[in-house]
Amino acid sequence: MRAFAALYARLDQSTGTSDKVAALVDYFQAAPADDAAWAVHWLTGGRIKRLVRANDLRQWLIDVSALPDWLIDDTYAHVGDLAETITLLTQRHPTAAQPELSLAGFVAHELLPLAKLPPDAQGAIVQGWWRTFADRERFVVNKLLTGGLRVGVSRLLVVQALARLSGQAGDLISHRLSGDFQPTAQAFQQLVAPGEVAIDADKPYPFFLASPLEQAPESLGPAGDWLAEWKWDGIRAQLIVRDGVRLWSRGEERLDGRFPEIERAAAALPNGHVLDGEILGWEGDAPLPFSRLQKRIGRLKPGARTLAECPVVFMAYDLIEAAGKDLRQQPLRERRERLEGLLDGATLRLSRPVDGADWSGLQIARNNARELGVEGLILKRWNSAYATGRRRGDWWKWKIAPLTIDAVLIYAQAGHGRRSNLYTDYTFALWQGDELVPVAKAYSGLNDEEIAKLDRWIRAHTLERFGPVRSVQAFHVFELAFEGVNRSSRHKSGIAVRFPRILRWRTDKPFHEADRLETLAKLAQ
Amino acid sequence: MRRDDLVILRPEGMYCPRGDFYIDPWRGVDCAVLTHGHADHARSGSVRYHAAESGLGLLQHRLGASAHIVGHGYGETFVLGDARVSLHSAGHILGSSQVRIEVDGEVWVVTGDFKRDADPTCTPFDVVRCDTLITEATFGLPCYRWPAMHEVVDEVLDWWDQCAREHVPAVMFCYALGKAQRLLAELAERVDRTVFLHGAMTPLVERYRDANIRMLPGEPVGDSKRARDFSGELILAPPSAAGSPWMRRFNSASTAFASGWMQIRGNRRRRGYDRGFVVSDHSDWPGLIRTVEESGARRVLATHGSTDSLVRYLNDRGVVAAALKTEFGGDDS
Ligand SMILES: [Zn+2]
Ligand SMILES: [Zn+2]
Numbered sequence: 001m002r003a004f005a006a007l008y009a010r011l012d013q014s015t016g017t018s019d020k021v022a023a024l025v026d027y028f029q030a031a032p033a034d035d036a037a038w039a040v041h042w043l044t045g046g047r048i049k050r051l052v053r054a055n056d057l058r059q060w061l062i063d064v065s066a067l068p069d070w071l072i073d074d075t076y077a078h079v080g081d082l083a084e085t086i087t088l089l090t091q092r093h094p095t096a097a098q099p100e101l102s103l104a105g106f107v108a109h110e111l112l113p114l115a116k117l118p119p120d121a122q123g124a125i126v127q128g129w130w131r132t133f134a135d136r137e138r139f140v141v142n143k144l145l146t147g148g149l150r151v152g153v154s155r156l157l158v159v160q161a162l163a164r165l166s167g168q169a170g171d172l173i174s175h176r177l178s179g180d181f182q183p184t185a186q187a188f189q190q191l192v193a194p195g196e197v198a199i200d201a202d203k204p205y206p207f208f209l210a211s212p213l214e215q216a217p218e219s220l221g222p223a224g225d226w227l228a229e230w231k232w233d234g235i236r237a238q239l240i241v242r243d244g245v246r247l248w249s250r251g252e253e254r255l256d257g258r259f260p261e262i263e264r265a266a267a268a269l270p271n272g273h274v275l276d277g278e279i280l281g282w283e284g285d286a287p288l289p290f291s292r293l294q295k296r297i298g299r300l301k302p303g304a305r306t307l308a309e310c311p312v313v314f315m316a317y318d319l320i321e322a323a324g325k326d327l328r329q330q331p332l333r334e335r336r337e338r339l340e341g342l343l344d345g346a347t348l349r350l351s352r353p354v355d356g357a358d359w360s361g362l363q364i365a366r367n368n369a370r371e372l373g374v375e376g377l378i379l380k381r382w383n384s385a386y387a388t389g390r391r392r393g394d395w396w397k398w399k400i401a402p403l404t405i406d407a408v409l410i411y412a413q414a415g416h417g418r419r420s421n422l423y424t425d426y427t428f429a430l431w432q433g434d435e436l437v438p439v440a441k442a443y444s445g446l447n448d449e450e451i452a453k454l455d456r457w458i459r460a461h462t463l464e465r466f467g468p469v470r471s472v473q474a475f476h477v478f479e480l481a482f483e484g485v486n487r488s489s490r491h492k493s494g495i496a497v498r499f500p501r502i503l504r505w506r507t508d509k510p511f512h513e514a515d516r517l518e519t520l521a522k523l524a525q
Numbered sequence: 526m527r528r529d530d531l532v533i534l535r536p537e538g539m540y541c542p543r544g545d546f547y548i549d550p551w552r553g554v555d556c557a558v559l560t561h562g563h564a565d566h567a568r569s570g571s572v573r574y575h576a577a578e579s580g581l582g583l584l585q586h587r588l589g590a591s592a593h594i595v596g597h598g599y600g601e602t603f604v605l606g607d608a609r610v611s612l613h614s615a616g617h618i619l620g621s622s623q624v625r626i627e628v629d630g631e632v633w634v635v636t637g638d639f640k641r642d643a644d645p646t647c648t649p650f651d652v653v654r655c656d657t658l659i660t661e662a663t664f665g666l667p668c669y670r671w672p673a674m675h676e677v678v679d680e681v682l683d684w685w686d687q688c689a690r691e692h693v694p695a696v697m698f699c700y701a702l703g704k705a706q707r708l709l710a711e712l713a714e715r716v717d718r719t720v721f722l723h724g725a726m727t728p729l730v731e732r733y734r735d736a737n738i739r740m741l742p743g744e745p746v747g748d749s750k751r752a753r754d755f756s757g758e759l760i761l762a763p764p765s766a767a768g769s770p771w772m773r774r775f776n777s778a779s780t781a782f783a784s785g786w787m788q789i790r791g792n793r794r795r796r797g798y799d800r801g802f803v804v805s806d807h808s809d810w811p812g813l814i815r816t817v818e819e820s821g822a823r824r825v826l827a828t829h830g831s832t833d834s835l836v837r838y839l840n841d842r843g844v845v846a847a848a849l850k851t852e853f854g855g856d857d858s
Contacts, residue, residue, distance in 0.1 A: 012790065013800055067667055068841065074834045075668045080791050088668040088788065094676050152794075421789065448795070 001101040003031060004039060005136040008143075011043075011151045020153055024161030028192075034104035037188035041181060042149035043158050048107075051114045052122050052145055054082065060123045064130060065089045077414060077468055078421050083142035090130040090138065098132055104185075111144060156389055166192035171206070171388045178252060179203035204238040204248040205274060205320050205328065206388040210378050210395040217359045217398060220379065227332065227382055228354040228362050230374040231397055232315050233290050233484070234280035235297070239314060241269045242324075247279075255279075257300050261307065262314045265347035272324035273342065276386075277316040277351065287373045291486045291496060315351045316343055320386055328386040335386070369400045375483060376400045402481035403523055406506055408514045409476045410436055412458045413469045415443065423458045423470065424451055426502075428480060430493070432517040437493045439520060440480055445502025454505075477506040477514050485524040493517060495524055531608070531626050531633040532659060532826075534849060539635065539659070543628045544608030546575075548635050551852045558610065559594075560637025561621035562587050562702060565853045575603065577612045579648070580620015582732045583702070599651070615639035616650035617806050618703035619736055625653050634820060635659040638829075638853075640805065641812035642671060645710040646703070646738050650816075658822035659849060663807040664785050665827065665835035671785070671809045677802050678711050684781060684800055689757035694778040698798070701726045701763045703806050704783055706733045708761065709740035721746045721755065723762035723771070746774065767796075785809070817844060829853050 007027040014020050024043075028036050040046075062069050067089065079085045114122050129141050143149045159177065163170040176191050179202055220226065236250040245266045247255040256263070259279060269275075281288030281296075292310045299306055319339040320328055327335050343350050354377060356362035366377050376399035384394035407428035415424035425443050429436035446454065454476070462470040481503045488496035495517070532539050538550030546556040553570025560566055560576075562583040569588045576584050578596035585594060597603055599622070602611045607629075612622035617638040624635040634655040641650050681697075688695035699705050705726050710733075712720070722730060722743040730743050746760060755775055764782065766772060782798045785805030793801035808816065813835060817825055825846040827835050832848040839846035 012794075065667070068838070071667060071834055071838060075666050078666055078831070079668055079789055084790055085668065088670070092670065092672065094672065421792070422795070 005140045033185035033188045037183040041183035087139040174206040201242045209390040210397040211392045213396040213398045227380045231376045232278040234278040239275040241273045274321035276318040281310045282313040331383040333382045422455045430517045440500035442500045477509040479503040544605035577622045613651040614648040633657045652819045657824040659826045661829040662827040662832045662835045663829045665831040667810045669809045692756040694755035694775040696778045698764045699783040713741045721760040
């Protein structure tokens, strides 16, 4: 427990990736396998199901801290993280009096059994932990009670650390870790075991991701060396046919049951095949807007009406495994040839090459992207292997320039986590008549200096407060970029924008010259 | 504000009508009483200043040699108009004071910036009884509770050792007045090594040495040869030096920030420091509550930062409290 809390503190303190990997290696080397397994589980984003209600935690904190409820809430709003708030408002001890506990033992025998207890019994136990655990451990325990344990460590860093520890290739570790990893000693030992270990038939391969193309495409060499495809805007997924069909999203979530038409079509594929592709809402010859598809993601067993409202297809990009054989090291050209022969052309479609004799031809094709409902082009080197993660060089996304609009800042809210006591979450509005109508929320795009400056301005120009939200004077104009615009009945403006972000602070533009809602509405699909 | 208040707000700053003087005004006035030498409290442009004797060196440095400053010992009463005024130790930085104002038997105290924790660079906070207390509330939330200084010094020394083992410089950002000297003095009780100082700090450290404060020896970074290797050395610099070309001398340095704000993890992460050390020259939450209680004040006005929660908390406990909108804060937390 103490060792894991120390790892957490060390990861939290290091800003460089090499420091982080070193900290992970040190921990994994010294930790018992069952503790290490939990560490892998949490650091790669794994969670345990919620054990206690946030509201109960708050009540227990009110009891032990002897502070009024509103002051606990004010403090939480300021700190931005419930686990940290609890840690700061309970008894401080820099070092622990009690002996070291096994992490896995604590989880199995103390933490998880909480779920079966009534709230009063839970409260007594949790308050006991708050009294006895030293600061760092108390923070980790509170993190576990409130949800995840992410600490700025990417899955890739965990993979690198395990690769260094075991002497195995990162790709192999990554594959062993894909899908759902069960935090047991045995699973950890298999993760770092030498040589071949049979990989679970359920597991997806790690996805290969394209990197954004920032240079001119000519720098990539002759256009003929490259496969150009549309960058479809759906759910990137892996279709696994191994004694049954499984569907995994790029976020490595099981999508089984959500897209029965794809599973049905895939059942006709020969056994031992794994396809990489994109799930798209599709009607006639064209993709449906992402917002339609989004409604289906949450539906575990979609009814006939849902199926009819947003029919889907699997747009296949690649063939990763055929007849049980891993094809990732073969050139893309060969993988694609084999892929074409497998598809039914209806529910399972090939993502066709976009024609263009040279780069300028592709440039022209790319200019039509928005009309086709795609985000640009993906460029893949014809002789590339199927690598892991976002490895630069062979796969690029060549996106079209985003749509932009000049909007007025009207509300601000404090951020979370590392920006918890700055106003960093902004709501922007456009003109409709002489009224400002909110159209987008955006969090990112300003640098720290601008954020601090805007924060001061917001505090000094607040009109009204609604809980954590402040309305501010209409004054500042920002250029926002976004990927798409859809009509939406759920929004006051009648419009929903996709991936809005701040491009720049238009200090040169007076707020009454910001864009009008009609301008945005014309862009809607 | 009420009509017979001893201290009111004017565009120039906090004003005492019965004594015709200002306290830490942000514009030039005829007569200013200064609580201490931080830039948001001690501004130039006034005709005559009153301040604590022990802070004269710093104030003369900040306001210029020609500024007319009258020094007073702590507890010594002087008369301004109808008011009897005295200065009392605030424990914030060298020469920092609270201002006690008495008119017709009514007493107001303006704390200025203050802290309750021990600090080898200044005299401890003096509890002064009053009817109305104007307190700072820079850290006016209960999540701010300062750890014992010796624990923080342990952490600083561990970090310094770790930097030495990894052959990287240890660059600590901290405010040039007060915090830097306090760190040098706290460290002097534990080790005996030379610390390197950013140029903005050296004159201020000298003023503290003039006042016989025992601190680690400091050497200006600028006195070293260009190619000097600072691996394993501790360097103190003001926060404004972070990300400036000056930092190029300390390649691959581990960076830290010493401030009360470092109590919150998000603050450290947002600013991108490797380490955060909780060292504050302001009162923490328990210190604020204790000070209000010990002052005996029935009315409290809060300045600086997050006053809302403190004001509500005090009102709930039967103390009449309100916020006072000043232009203090931001430079020295
Ligand atoms: Zn100050
Ligand atoms: Zn101040």
